Amino acid sequence: MFQAQAIDEPKQSTGRSTVAVVGLGYVGLPTALSLLDAGLSVIGIDVSPERLTAINSGNVDLLPTDLARLRRHLASEQFDRAADYGRIADADTVIVCVPTPVTPQLVPDLTALGAACRTVVEHARRGQTIILTSTTYVGCTRDLLETPLRDRGFEPGFDVHIAFSPERIDPGVADHDPASTPRVLGGITPDSTRAAAMILRRTCPSLHEVSSPEAAEMAKLLENTFRAVNIAFANEMADVAGSLGLSIQEVVEAAATKPYGFMKFMPGPGVGGHCIPCDPHYLLWQLRGRRVAAPLTDAAMTGIALRPRRVVARLAELLADGGHSLRGARVHVVGVAYKPGVADVRESPALEIIAECRAAGAEVSFTDAFVAELHLVDGNLKSTPVDRVEADVVLVHTAHPGEDLTWLAGHPLVLDATYRLDSVPQRVVV
Numbered sequence: 001m002f003q004a005q006a007i008d009e010p011k012q013s014t015g016r017s018t019v020a021v022v023g024l025g026y027v028g029l030p031t032a033l034s035l036l037d038a039g040l041s042v043i044g045i046d047v048s049p050e051r052l053t054a055i056n057s058g059n060v061d062l063l064p065t066d067l068a069r070l071r072r073h074l075a076s077e078q079f080d081r082a083a084d085y086g087r088i089a090d091a092d093t094v095i096v097c098v099p100t101p102v103t104p105q106l107v108p109d110l111t112a113l114g115a116a117c118r119t120v121v122e123h124a125r126r127g128q129t130i131i132l133t134s135t136t137y138v139g140c141t142r143d144l145l146e147t148p149l150r151d152r153g154f155e156p157g158f159d160v161h162i163a164f165s166p167e168r169i170d171p172g173v174a175d176h177d178p179a180s181t182p183r184v185l186g187g188i189t190p191d192s193t194r195a196a197a198m199i200l201r202r203t204c205p206s207l208h209e210v211s212s213p214e215a216a217e218m219a220k221l222l223e224n225t226f227r228a229v230n231i232a233f234a235n236e237m238a239d240v241a242g243s244l245g246l247s248i249q250e251v252v253e254a255a256a257t258k259p260y261g262f263m264k265f266m267p268g269p270g271v272g273g274h275c276i277p278c279d280p281h282y283l284l285w286q287l288r289g290r291r292v293a294a295p296l297t298d299a300a301m302t303g304i305a306l307r308p309r310r311v312v313a314r315l316a317e318l319l320a321d322g323g324h325s326l327r328g329a330r331v332h333v334v335g336v337a338y339k340p341g342v343a344d345v346r347e348s349p350a351l352e353i354i355a356e357c358r359a360a361g362a363e364v365s366f367t368d369a370f371v372a373e374l375h376l377v378d379g380n381l382k383s384t385p386v387d388r389v390e391a392d393v394v395l396v397h398t399a400h401p402g403e404d405l406t407w408l409a410g411h412p413l414v415l416d417a418t419y420r421l422d423s424v425p426q427r428v429v430v
């Protein structure tokens with residue numbers, strides 16, 4: 001049993017305080033770098049020795065500006081990297097930033113988050129502030145942090161502070177500035193919100209405080225469900241425009257001239273990464289348990305899940321127009337990352353498109369400036385240099401910033417799933 005003691009003045013408001021960042025992935029690593037930039041000491045903790053080795057060698061998927069920051073801080077004594085959870089006890093603040101994916105059955109996979117929170121609770125000490133930043137279901141902060149800390153004898157909100165503050169980092173986007181992106185914050189008590197705000201403000205001056213962790217958890221789910229619904233709608237409208245013989249790009253550009261009440265969303269080959277394909281399922285899963293219907297969200301997620309198959313059907317249709325079958329056809333995919341500017345292929349629609357094409361008997365190759373090799377269930381596939389591409393049809397899945405795609409002009413059949421390749425005159429869209 002711990003003796004309760006109020007946290008009078010968190011150290012972070014005065015001297016150099018130490019923050020443990022648990023999970024050094026796409027979000028956790030840039031978070032650690034921003035904290036270091038702000039003059040704090042950071043203990044970066046990751047369960048994966050491979051990830052720590054990659055970070056220590058400066059060989060990670062980051063924007064050039066972030067890579068430069070990483071290389072600068074690697075040599076600094078203020079940046080400790082460890083697989084040792086015991087180091088959590090040395091920190092004044094703990095930021096948890098581990099993955100929250102879904103299972104193949106589309107239910108939340110809380111394995112990493114549950115394990116990380118258990119370890120944080122085990123090593124927590126009086127006076128700490130613990131901030132959960134992973135996207136998760138409503139009530140998770142209390143379930144995985146507040147209740148177990150109380151069971152350990154702490155008095156959360158008094159001798160240990162707990163808050164939820166979702167991440168809004170946009171990896172791979174050069175003009176995205178996390179420091180000028182407001183973030184939402186909700187503590188289990190006003191004092192917990194205040195303690196978490198003191199540390200978060202060091203890297204993000206604009207905080208939007210809400211009354212509870214639940215409101216902050218739901219805000220993140222709302223943001224990403226909003227995106228999912230709009231992407232599903234944009235895809236549907238692309239199909240509608242196609243059936244009416246219209247260009248969806250032209251129609252969207254026209255609609256986007258409205259200065260209010262419209263936000264531009266473009267169609268695509270589907271969605272990837274660990275946000276849009278996953279986060280709305282945290283909400284749907286929770287609502288199913290409460291027998292609450294969310295038919296619009298449900299339909300959007302179904303539409304999104306079916307989109308890669310629509311791309312494959314379109315490939316087959318285009319080949320059939322030229323008297324070919326997908327079986328035996330050579331399909332080349334340009335860009336397999338789930339979005340421009342990153343090497344991240346998690347949940348990338350390209351993976352399903354490639355698998356479906358291969359299952360239909362097509363021979364598939366790919367090119368991606370950021371991805372050298374794909375690890376597929378039926379073997380690895382290496383990126384093909386563009387001057388060696390021999391294909392019956394080229395699918396443009398992701399176009400990276402500044403990528404030279406002029407070579408596509410030499411290919412008669414180009415399916416543009418990005419809906420952005422105006423420079424390739426012979427291309428058709430999904």
Ligand SMILES: NC(=O)c1ccc[n+]([C@@H]2O[C@H](COP(=O)([O-])OP(=O)(O)OC[C@H]3O[C@@H](n4cnc5c(N)ncnc54)[C@H](O)[C@@H]3O)[C@@H](O)[C@H]2O)c1
Nearest residue numbers: 023024025026027046047048098099100112116134135167
């Ligand atoms: N990637 C994005 O664009 C983005 C944006 C906003 C929010 N998020 C959310 O942020 C969270 C983290 O996402 P990410 O993309 O950084 O994930 P990630 O997979 O890139 O990184 C997570 C890291 O956590 C480590 N890890 C896993 N289990 C651990 C444990 N028990 N202890 C310590 N380390 C552990 C992994 O080895 C990995 O290095 C997720 O909840 C995600 O939904 C992601």
